[in-house]
Every structure is written in structure tokens, then in C-alpha cells.
Amino acid sequence: xxxxxxxxxxxxxxxxxxxxxxxxxxxxxxxxxxxxxxxxxxxxxxxxxxxxxxxxxxxxxxxxxxxxxxxxxxxxxxxxxxxxxxxxxxxxxxxxxxxxxxxxxxxxxxxxxxxxxxxxxxxxxxxxxxxxxxxxxxxxxxxxxxxxxxxxxxxxxxxxxxxxxxxxxxxxxxxxxxxxxxxxxxxxxxxxxxxxxxxxxxxxxxxxxxxxxxxxxxxxxxxxxxxxxxxxxxxxxxxxxxxxxxxxxxxxxxxxxxxxxxxxxxxxxxxxxxxxxxxxxxxxxxxxxxxxxxxxxxxxxxxxxxxxxxxxxxxxxxxxxxxxxxxxxxxxxxxxxxxxxxxxxxxxxxxxxxxxxxxxx
Amino acid sequence: xxxxxxxxxxxxxxxxxxxxxxxxxxxxxxxxxxxxxxxxxxxxxxxxxxxxxxxxxxxxxxxxxxxxxxxxxxxxxxxxxxxxxxxxxxxxxxxxxxxxxxxxxxxxxxxxxxxxxxxxxxxxxxxxxxxxxxxxxxxxxxxxxxxxxxxxxxxxxxxxxxxxxxxxxxxxxxxxxxxxxxxxxxxxxxxxxxxxxxxxxxxxxxxxxxxxxxxxxxxxxxxxxxxxxxxxxxxxxxxxxxxxxxxxxxxxxxxxxxxxxxxxxxxxxxxxxxxxxxxxxxxxxxxxxxxxxxxxxxxxxxxxxxxxxxxxxxxxxxxxxxxxxxxxxxxxxxxxxxxxxxxxxxxxxxxxxxxxxxxxx
Numbered sequence: 001x002x003x004x005x006x007x008x009x010x011x012x013x014x015x016x017x018x019x020x021x022x023x024x025x026x027x028x029x030x031x032x033x034x035x036x037x038x039x040x041x042x043x044x045x046x047x048x049x050x051x052x053x054x055x056x057x058x059x060x061x062x063x064x065x066x067x068x069x070x071x072x073x074x075x076x077x078x079x080x081x082x083x084x085x086x087x088x089x090x091x092x093x094x095x096x097x098x099x100x101x102x103x104x105x106x107x108x109x110x111x112x113x114x115x116x117x118x119x120x121x122x123x124x125x126x127x128x129x130x131x132x133x134x135x136x137x138x139x140x141x142x143x144x145x146x147x148x149x150x151x152x153x154x155x156x157x158x159x160x161x162x163x164x165x166x167x168x169x170x171x172x173x174x175x176x177x178x179x180x181x182x183x184x185x186x187x188x189x190x191x192x193x194x195x196x197x198x199x200x201x202x203x204x205x206x207x208x209x210x211x212x213x214x215x216x217x218x219x220x221x222x223x224x225x226x227x228x229x230x231x232x233x234x235x236x237x238x239x240x241x242x243x244x245x246x247x248x249x250x251x252x253x254x255x256x257x258x259x260x261x262x263x264x265x266x267x268x269x270x271x272x273x274x275x276x277x278x279x280x281x282x283x284x285x286x287x288x289x290x291x292x293x294x295x296x297x298x299x300x301x302x303x304x305x306x307x308x309x310x311x312x313x314x315x316x317x318x319x320x321x322x323x324x325x326x327x328x329x330x331x332x333x334x335x336x337x338x339x340x341x342x343x344x345x346x347x348x349x350x351x352x353x354x355x356x357x358x359x360x361x
Numbered sequence: 362x363x364x365x366x367x368x369x370x371x372x373x374x375x376x377x378x379x380x381x382x383x384x385x386x387x388x389x390x391x392x393x394x395x396x397x398x399x400x401x402x403x404x405x406x407x408x409x410x411x412x413x414x415x416x417x418x419x420x421x422x423x424x425x426x427x428x429x430x431x432x433x434x435x436x437x438x439x440x441x442x443x444x445x446x447x448x449x450x451x452x453x454x455x456x457x458x459x460x461x462x463x464x465x466x467x468x469x470x471x472x473x474x475x476x477x478x479x480x481x482x483x484x485x486x487x488x489x490x491x492x493x494x495x496x497x498x499x500x501x502x503x504x505x506x507x508x509x510x511x512x513x514x515x516x517x518x519x520x521x522x523x524x525x526x527x528x529x530x531x532x533x534x535x536x537x538x539x540x541x542x543x544x545x546x547x548x549x550x551x552x553x554x555x556x557x558x559x560x561x562x563x564x565x566x567x568x569x570x571x572x573x574x575x576x577x578x579x580x581x582x583x584x585x586x587x588x589x590x591x592x593x594x595x596x597x598x599x600x601x602x603x604x605x606x607x608x609x610x611x612x613x614x615x616x617x618x619x620x621x622x623x624x625x626x627x628x629x630x631x632x633x634x635x636x637x638x639x640x641x642x643x644x645x646x647x648x649x650x651x652x653x654x655x656x657x658x659x660x661x662x663x664x665x666x667x668x669x670x671x672x673x674x675x676x677x678x679x680x681x682x683x684x685x686x687x688x689x690x691x692x693x694x695x696x697x698x699x700x701x702x703x704x705x706x707x708x709x710x711x712x713x714x715x716x717x718x719x720x721x722x
Contacts, residue, residue, distance in 0.1 A: 001383075001386070001387045001390060001391075001613060001616070001617050003404050003407070003408060003613075004390075004404065005390060005391050005393065005394045005402075005404055005405065005609065005613075006394070006401075006402055006403060006404050006405075008393070011401055013398070013400070013401050014395065014398060014401050015606075016393075016395055016398075016606060017393075018393050019392060019393060022362075024392060025362070026362045027392060027610075028389055028392075029362060029365075029366060030362075030366050031380060031385060031388060031389075031571055031572075031610075032366065032369070032377075032378075032379050032380060032571070032572075033366045033367070034375065034377055034572055036432075037374070037375060037377075039374070039678065039680070040367075040372055040374050040375050040678040040680075041366075041367055042367060043364050043365065043366055043367050044366065044367075046364070047364060070431045070573070070604045070607075071397075071604050071605050071606040071607070072605060072606070073603070073604050073605035073606070074603075074604055077603075081471065101605075102590060102591065102592055102600075103605050105590050105591070106590045106600075106603075106605075109590060110442065110471065110472065110603075111471065111473075112472075112473055202606075204606065210392055210393070210610075211392075211393075211395055211606055211607070211608050211609070211610075212431070212573060212604075212606070212607070212608045214606075229463060229466050229467045229470060230463065230466070231463055239463075239467075242434070242435075242438075242467075242471075242603075243431045243432050243434050243435055243573075244432050244433060244434035244462075244464050244467075245376075245377060245432040245433070245434070245563075245565065245572055245573070245575075246431075246432070246572070246573070247572050247573045247608065247611075248366065248572070249388075249392075249571075249572075249610070250608075252362060252364075252366075255362070256362050317400065317401040319400070319401075
């Protein structure tokens with residue numbers, strides 16, 4: 001291959017990161033295996049059980065069922081599909097805050113269910129009154145997000161669970177990104193905190209596994225049964241996954257990363273990422289930008305279009321929120337040096353008199 | 362990782378294989394990239410365009426549109442989803458021979474469309490009269506298989522295309538497995554041979570790429586537009602894939618494999634695999650088993666349950682057809698030596714007087 005992959009040194013936009021070295025090693029070791037065919041590939045099938053056990057531990061679920069998905073999108077699709085199968089109505093709906101990931105729109109289109117999107121409050125969290133007003137007898141599920149895509153917010157999961165219970169709907173928590181940092185905070189987000197039925201939690205985001213390694217967890221295995229399709233020629237008899245052939249590399253890397261990093265390594269990384277986010281937010285505030293104070297390691301700030309484009313031209317991979325703010329995700333590969341360099345470029349572009357850059361230590 | 366992946370030396374059941382060395386190298390090189398986020402990862406996004414161009418060349422499509430999917434299942438789901446969106450009826454149906462892969466059942470469940478399954482003929486190919494009798498004004502698509510899962514048969518694709526045209530339905534060809542061997546045969550199976558609208562063709566099967574690398578090809582880009590969902594925070598504006606975050610390793614490995622092996626390497630492999638299948642069919646016939654004569658490198662034969670189980674106990678990864686026959690897929694990793702060893706074990710189990718094993722050369 002003549003082409004070279006783009007380096008990470010300017011990537012501030014991605015919710016994925018470099019796989020941890022042990023995760024990379026495991027991915028390479030198990031590259032030629034397929035957990036979608038457990039009869040042929042029993043070792044990787046057993047490793048997947050280990051992955052689910054560890055994800056259950058992280059997400060407060062004692063007897064976890066689930067599987068390692070292709071990513072958060074698949075997990076979200078499958079969660080809504082479970083809800084659709086469970087709801088016994090003609091036109092089921094799912095209620096979700098506007099901060100929900102676009103994969104829920106993809107799921108709704110695919111599954112032909114109504115996606116009712118409700119506003120968030122001034123803290124970018126699901127507005128409980130709006131959710132309450134929106135649910136009805138045909139609501140199959142409520143979605144709460146634990147680590148939103150644009151602002152890194154955590155919805156009031158227990159309260160959303162109460163509303164779900166009141167209309168006999170399932171509660172799905174999208175912790176695709178948040179799941180590997182929230183254990184080190186006070187947030188109430190998982191199966192132990194609320195009547196959560198299904199959860200998306202992705203090792204290949206903050207979990208530092210290799211892509212593809214998303215995660216779907218369900219409170220009880222009967223929920224997974226809603227997804228099962230018979231598999232006549234494989235040695236197993238049914239399959240609950242959305243895809244067929246699956247990547248053993250992703251599964252093995254998830255196990256390796258979690259064995260290595262849970263909980264201490266992940267905690268240390270959370271602290272580093274949080275400190276980086278706070279440093280960046282502080283640096284931007286000092287310069288007069290409107291900053292959305294980070295609650296998790298994700299920073300948004302009002303930066304002009306032209307400055308944004310100029311930063312992109314300098315090679316920074318950055319993204320925008322729906323409100324057109326600059327959005328920076330402080331993933332494990334994002335160092336203080338990178339952020340200082342980014343802010344220095346910002347200063348040059350805005351032709352700012354040199355503002356003391358606080359120590360990178 | 363203490364665990365070791367299972368070796369390939371007894372795997373006769375899988376439609377996947379060891380990735381070619383150049384494919385493995387490319388997969389490892391591009392492990393930490395995500396073609397689902399082309400703004401952040403432009404190199405792998407460009408490589409995906411190369412992959413589609415090459416798949417188009419293999420499948421007789423001049424201006425190909427499509428993408429590298431997680432696998433054949435996703436491609437089949439998306440093809441049926443395109444058909445559902447195109448059909449302007451309340452309850453669309455899809456007509457498929459019974460030899461169609463179970464992923465079509467998964468797709469039908471997901472998409473809430475009717476899957477009408479029609480018998481195959483005595484050659485295990487779609488029975489055209491049965492298909493004709495089954496289609497109606499609500500038929501959204503007809504599925505033809507180019508390299509069936511159980512018997513490696515190729516359906517009469519051009520004739521199926523005529524039936525599809527007659528009821529204004531799409532024609533989808535599942536060439537997930539067959540696509541990388543059929544170019545070297547006389548079969549009429551692709552966009553150049555028939556009014557094919559969509560096709561599944563998987564680099565990670567006979568293409569020798571790493572998992573995950575399936576392929577969806579469509580005759581014109583407007584078909585892909587049926588799948589598009591807006592993507593507010595990524596730098597691209599919409600996404601036609603089923604998954605979100607995707608594996609750059611799979612895409613890169615597909616490009617590397619196809620650059621290396623198309624057409625000469627794939628032709629050579631087809632000849633080897635075909636010869637191996639014929640050798641095995643012959644060896645089994647000599648021993649009195651009822652053999653389904655292979656048309657592509659896949660052999661089925663009547664072997665007793667107990668013998669089958671005993672072979673499995675000896676470590677052979679083998680599978681069964683729906684008619685309970687032994688099924689062996691002659692993938693690139695399957696050597697003449699492996700097959701000879703398999704037949705020797707079969708002989709031991711059946712306590713057969715030694716039958717001369719024809720030369721392995």
C-alpha cells in the first residue's frame with residue numbers, strides 16, 4: 001500500500017482513538033477469526049463472553065447478556081428493534097432528546113418507527129417535562145444519553161426510567177462514548193442506578209479497543225431473543241446480531257483493553273482527559289470565547305466560521321456542533337501538547353497579542 | 362492474551378479464509394482509521410473509492426457506486442431496504458429461492474417486509490416458474506444468488522432479471538461468496554450480463570481480504586440515496602451505510618488484496634480451489650457417498666450423522682446443508698493435503714479397507 005494512514009497528532013474531532021498497544025496486539029492475533037461462526041471459531045466465541053462479562057461489570061449489570069457489535073450504531077438499531085418487537089402496537093414511537101446520536105434516526109428509518117425528538121434544557125440535557133409530555137401508550141422506548149455526542153452531557157437517567165416505567169416502555173441508555181469514563185464520576189447512568197433495559201457501550205471509543213468493537217448490553221437474555229434469527233448452516237442455531245460474519249480482531253482487542261485498563265488505567269485516562277478538557281476550556285475562556293463548560297472530556301466553544309476553516313486548513317481535524325460551535329473531544333491520544341499547539345494556532349489566526357499559555361504540565 | 366486463535370488447518374466450513382499477506386499488512390497499517398468519518402480520515406476514505414472501483418470492474422459495472430460494508434449481511438439488508446424504499450406499496454414483498462442466505466430473513470424481519478421463499482429445482486437453482494408464479498404488483502425485489510451458501514450454485518440471473526423487469530421490481534444478486542470466482546467461469550451473473558440493480562460481493566470471503574470487508578454495489582448512485590441519513594456533526598453531510606464508525610482495516614485490506622490478486626491471483630486460486638473440490642467429490646464418490654457434483658468450489662455429500670459427529674470430534678470444522686449433507690467449502694486455505702487427511706480420517710472412521718488415495722499433486 002503506497003498510502004499512509006493519517007496521523008492522530010491533529011485529530012480532535014473523533015470519538016475513536018488509537019487502540020491501546022495490547023488491544024492492537026490482540027486485534028492482529030485474532031484478525032482471521034469470526035465470532036459470528038462460533039462452531040468454527042470457538043476461541044473467539046469464548047473471548048466474546050469474557051467481553052460481555054467485563055462490560056457488565058463496568059455498567060453495573062450482574063448477569064449481563066449482550067454481544068460485541070460492529071459499533072454504537074448497530075447497538076442502537078438493535079435496542080430500538082428490541083423495543084419495537086416488545087411493543088404490541090401498530091405504530092410504535094421512541095422518544096429521545098435532541099442530543100441523541102443520528103444513528104437513532106437511521107434506526108427509525110430502517111425499523112419504520114416514529115422518532116419523537118424533544119428539546120434539551122439549558123444544560124443540554126433531556127428536558128424531563130418535555131419527555132413526559134411526549135410519551136404515550138404507543139411509546140416503545142425512551143432513549144437517555146450518557147455522554148452526548150456534541151456536549152458530553154449525561155441525561156437524568158433514573159428520572160427517564162421512571163417515565164419509561166409509567167408508560168410500560170423500555171429505557172435505552174446510549175453510553176457508547178460515556179461508558180468508559182462515567183464509572184469514575186458521580187453520574188447515575190447504568191443498570192445499577194436505574195431501570196435500564198438496554199445499553200450501548202463501545203469499547204472502541206474511550207475503551208481504547210480497535211474498531212470494530214461496539215457493545216450492546218441487555219438486562220436479561222429474553223430481550224436478546226427478540227433479535228434471534230435461525231441459522232441453518234452454522235453450528236449454532238440462532239443469531240441475535242445485526243451483522244453475520246464479524247470481526248474477531250475487534251472482540252479480542254476489547255477483551256485485551258479491558259483486562260489491561262479496567263479500572264485503574266481507565267481511571268487514570270479519565271483524569272488526564274478531564275484535566276485536558278478543563279485546560280482547553282480555560283484557555284478558550286481567557287481568550288474571550290463563549291465556552292460550554294465541559295462535564296465530561298468534551299469542549300464546545302463559539303469560534304467564527306472563518307477561524308474554524310482556517311484551523312482546518314492547518315490540518316486540525318475538528319468538528320462543529322449543531323449550534324455551529326467548535327467541538328473538541330479529549331480522547332486518550334489528545335495530549336496537552338496537542339491542545340497547546342492548537343491554541344497557539346488559534347492565537348496566530350486571530351492575530352492575538354501573545355496571551356500567556358499556561359504551563360503544559 | 363493467553364488465548365490462541367484456532368488454526369485454519371482443519372477448517373472446511375467457513376466461507377472466510379486467512380487474509381492474504383498483503384491484506385493483513387494493510388489491515389494492520391490502517392487499523393486505527395474510520396472510513397465512516399471521511400473528514401477526519403481522508404486517506405481511508407479515498408481508498409474506499411478505489412475499492413468500489415475495483416469491485417465494479419470485477420462485477421461488470423462501469424460507473425460503480427457502493428461502499429465497503431461490514432459484511433454480506435449488511436449489504437443484503439441494505440439492498441432490501443433500497444427495494445422497500447423504491448416500492449410504493451403498503452406491504453412490499455421480496456421473492457427469493459430457498460437457497461438464499463439466512464441474512465435475507467434477518468433483513469425481512471428488520472425491515473418488516475414479506476420474504477417469499479420459492480423452491481429450487483433439481484439442480485439447486487431458483488425455479489423460474491415458481492418465481493414467476495410468486496411475484497406480484499407488490500414485489501419490491503427478486504433475489505438471485507451467484508454462488509449459493511450450501512451448494513455453490515448460480516441462479517439463472519438474466520432470466521430472473523426479466524421477471525423482475527416485468528413487475529417493475531429490483532433485481533438483487535447475492536454474489537457475496539461467488540463474486541471472486543465467477544469471473545473465471547462462463548456464468549452470467551453480474552451487471553454486464555443482466556439488469557442487476559444491486560449486488561452483494563464480499564472481499565473478505567474469496568477475495569482474501571480481512572474481516573470486516575463486505576461489499577454493496579449499486580447500478581446508479583440514486584439507489585444509494587435511498588439509504589442516506591443526515592450526519593450533523595461529521596464533516597460529510599450524509600451517510601448511506603448501515604453502521605456508523607467503520608473499520609479502516611477492512612477497507613485497506615480489500616484494496617490491497619484486489620490490487621495484488623485481480624485478476625491473475627484470483628484466477629489461479631479459482632483453479633486450485635476448483636481442482637480441490639473436484640478431487641474431494643471424486644474421492645467421496647469412489648467411496649460410495651452420494652455427492653452433489655460441485656459447480657463452484659463447494660462440495661456436499663451424504664455422510665451419516667455419527668460419522669459427521671466423529672469427524673467433528675477429531676477437530677474438523679465442517680458443516681451441514683439443510684438436507685443434512687456434509688458441506689465442505691474449498692477456500693484458499695484449504696489444501697489438497699488437508700482434504701487428503703480429511704478423507705483418510707473418514708476412511709478410518711468408516712473402518713474402510715484402505716482405498717487408494719489418489720496422488721495429492
